[in-house]
Amino acid sequence: MTHLQHSRTSGLRLGVLACVAVLVFAACGGSTSTTAPAASAAASEAASQAPSQAASPAASAAATNQTFTYASHTQVVTDLDPATSYSNEVIAMHDVYESLTYYDAVTKKVMPALATSWTSSPDGKTWTFTLRTGVTFHTGRVMDAAAAKAAIERTKTINQGAGYIWGAVDNIVAKDPQTLVFTLSYAAPLDLIASANYAAYIYDTQAAGAPATGTGASDAALVAWFKTGKDAGTGPYTIASWKPGDEFELTLNKYDGYWGGWQGSHYTQVVFRVVPEVTTAAQLAQSGDVSYVDRLTPQLITSLKSDPDLQIVETPSFQNLVALLNTASGPLKDPNVRKAVAKAFDVNGIVSALGGSVVAAKGVIPPGLIGYSDSLTGTGLDLAGAASLLAASGYGPNGKPLTITTTIVSGDTDLQLVTTSLKSNLAKLNINLDIQALQWQAQWGEAKSSDVTKRQDVFLMYWWPDYADPFSWFISLFHSESTPNFNLAYYSNPKLDAEIDGIQALEATNRDAADAEYVTMQQQLIDDAVVVVPYVQNYQRVLQASVGGFVDNPAYAQVVFAYDLTPGP
């Protein structure tokens, strides 16, 4: 009896010990996390929130009103280093950092930001910028030409992310504290490049101590400094706390020394909240818990339009869907077959089914950019025409059957709809479409494989530019490549290559000529059935009705310039 009793209690005890061991182990691991930012960030966050929490309900309601909450559907921060940042954190970076210029998509003009004016030489190779006075970094140092030069040079030296945009720059000279002179190796629209969504930020390279140049120990120090969740920008807000993996991942507080000043009504705090499910984001918008949701399903948008506490803002974006047709191998190498497949896209049906989240595309370049022309109508759905083209090559409803493959990234219901619709149309043409939904890495890897039989026939993906210029489509997607990177139509047209190589110089010197040239290039692509662009994404943003002054700028995708907004009553 005693033996049994003994084993029963010790058994229980040991079982409990086992569970506790797991807990302790996990908790110990947890405590070695980013404690440094946690301590300082918690302190500053507590300090900034303590007054609102200690105050009366009415005052705390007013304080809460001045917080702008952005509901992001993925983790916000991947890389906080302004030289290499190239991911979702861009939605916060533009509240914290500024560039020399910015692009106004409404007027389609490059506007002053940290530079107040600029001139370029007639050959487009020398650009002189006059910088704003009275601007300070969040680190306390003054922003002058030397500091701006150091930032751009570091970004260019590191050359990751979107650093390539500075590729044309040969030399930068800080003639005086307010003047910056760029010498380019070839003509390029540098004012536009300086307004880019990424890699154009002006930041303090001395934030971690010794000036960081992009290489060596001093740079490693700065890289590590950014990793702890600090920022070295000039913008209206500064990072107050960063909790990777948390729901309220990033909090920005106002920077009192901002050159724009804080007169009038502004948000004093910006909070980024990670909400992965669209249905949850919609409910949080309805309950007033978030100020802004960047994307919902078009059906949810329609259902929220009648809510008086919310406003829906719709703006065409610079992002479109490209279907690249394999011009180099497989059945689509035959232009007849390729053109027939291009005629099987039911663009009108797709646009109608996807509701207000897309608009039918005209040509390859989205509206709002130079080179856009609504005379570039694609071919549209034309099964009869497709059948006769196929018959010319022995295929089609009365000819040999054909099997082609298309790859899309998995988990995107819009893409599933496009390919399913294409499949059903192609079936009527005696073509079997094999749809492969893969992870992006796998989809891209397959397209780049050196074994041409492994490559797909139709490659679908979204494309958008790093700065407000259609050059991005042409240099990345249609310029010939020795090893495929993004030219996944494997298109090689020497004439087009020459045009692409010269277009940026043309943009710098003669914008109208560049505009016409872009139209010609697009027509070439359509004639050759290299690509089909069914639609351009239409941004549908949900905001609280009380938020005033919101203008969606497609050049800065998903970015909200919180400083420009007016909090409601």
Added chain:
Amino acid sequence: MSGSDGVAGSADLRRGSTAAPGGARASAAGGLGRVIGYLARRPGLAFGLGIVIVLAAGAVLAPVLAPFPGDAGNNTNLMASLLPPGGVHPLGTDLAGRDVWSRILFGIRISVGVSVVVIVSSLLVGIPIGLFAGAVGGKLDDLLMRVVDVFLAFPSLLLALAISATLGPSMEHAAIAITVSWWPWYARLMRGEAAAIRGRAYVEAALLLGIPRWRVALRHILPNAIGPIIVQASLDLGGVILTFAALSFLGLGAQDPTPEWGLMVEQGRTLTSTQPWVALFPGAAIMTAALAFTLLGEGLRERLDPKGLARS
């Protein structure tokens, strides 16, 4: 299943109250009457069996019963996208304009069929392994259970991704992945039960009488241990179909336009608050089929578990 081996008492318990020798040779009409009487006393089982028969009929007759059979294949009708239930589409249409009712009908073969295969395969692998480990005990038991633990601990999603990445995403490959992740559950449950029964008096008695171990395991441990496993398995049909849905979340498993219920549920996920019928009806189909198999499984358990029989 003769009564000549083993302890007399357990043989009686096994055959239970329907063991009258003359019953199997009764007339056909009498036999049918007895089946009906048996079912009438168990309305749950009758209900479950009824639904399963309806499902089977639906699976076979789908091409005839479905108003839009093409919608279960390559057809799309983008202008009829997201129509609410009513009129010519009794259960509405999905995003591609396909009739939900037709797709559910054709989906019976796929969803129910493959899921049943997955569960049966998992049972066929898991039960022998668990029985062996539990009946034998000792170091072999330990070793086998650690192997089972390895399979249990391995993330099933990663396994499904690995199989799909090498072989291409499809329902068959997803079925393999799910089976490989599913059998350890049954093995573990079986081992627990077998180990518990191993220590019972009648098992010891059987061993003392010199009956070989394997016979003891099959005749005495298995029938008494299998109850909870059948319970778990019968509840699992819905679970397996929903696992297919979870795999569809990552783009693994059945691909569009296959009318697989789990895939349909996943496709309707973001539409649940605005166009609920897209996910609602496939989900209801899953629950109905699951209910039917649960009731059926419960009936089976009674036949296999002598103690339960004795009390009915």
Added chain:
Amino acid sequence: MRRILVRRGLQSLVVALGVGLLAFVITRLLPGDAAATWAGPRASADELAQVRVQLGLDRPLWDQAVRYIADLVTGNWGTSIHTRQPVLSDVSGRFMTSLELVTFALVIAALIGIPLGVLAARWKGRPPDWIAGISASLLASVPIFWLGLLLQLLIATELHWLPVAGRWDRTLNAAAVAATRTHMVLVDSLLAGNLTLFVSGFSHLLMPAIVIAAYPIGLFARLTRAGLLETLGEEHIRMARATGYTERAIIWRFALRPSMGPVLSALALVFGFSLGNTFLVENLFNFQGLGSYAVDSIAALDAPAIAGTTILVALAYLAANLAVDLIRPVMDPRLREAGR
């Protein structure tokens, strides 16, 4: 007892490490380029090559595996490719969040499921049995995001009884962050003496926990019913009846504990399963748990993160199984002899 514990403990450690290593190797073998996740979708070929070297992806597979094990042993679980944070800090915080949620859910499941099963067994063949049986079956097969979303729409958005999502009210975020010690809000809030945070955390846990509890409720109910029916047919129960105990006493005092074996086994299995597979619920309710992390890691081919998650979940599974194997003899005296 202790020998069993030590032996099983060591075995578990080896199993967990082995599974983690297996996951690591398999992920590295999959087609696709993990460097592309790190470098971003627009990286040039040169950048990708650079990053590949940086992440050690250019080395042969066995080399990577050996380095990984060596690092593990020294406490370096690697850096996650998709979050760029140390895997250990990523995973341990989320593990505690999932642990809290799943434990809460299983407590609810046991408190509802077991009595439901008792009810069904007590009134076997009569209406309560059918109702319990049908409810159990429905709960076990309802699509989980459905249930979650419907509850969310009804209880949070329509009735405002419970919050929509999140782990605590947004106005309490600073307090919650400051109080963080175990990453379990119920524990941390009590340790910090913050009752408002405790109540907020509790109300935010309710809906996701109920959704996760749906399947186990059904399972526990059916297993309890089956086990109870079996036990009730045994000799010692007849003796208790003959001695004049009430049916109620017989069930709750004599029959229930020995019948709990399968329920305990199932509990351990469901516990381990739920830690890594509740990503739909986590996404719906904004819980930064292990499930969504695992899914994101798998989508990104993030080998260190996948391996780390796997190891931790495996350890939890094994600990739970071990605990159950040790507790079963306590519940069922028949298992105590024969060196079980």
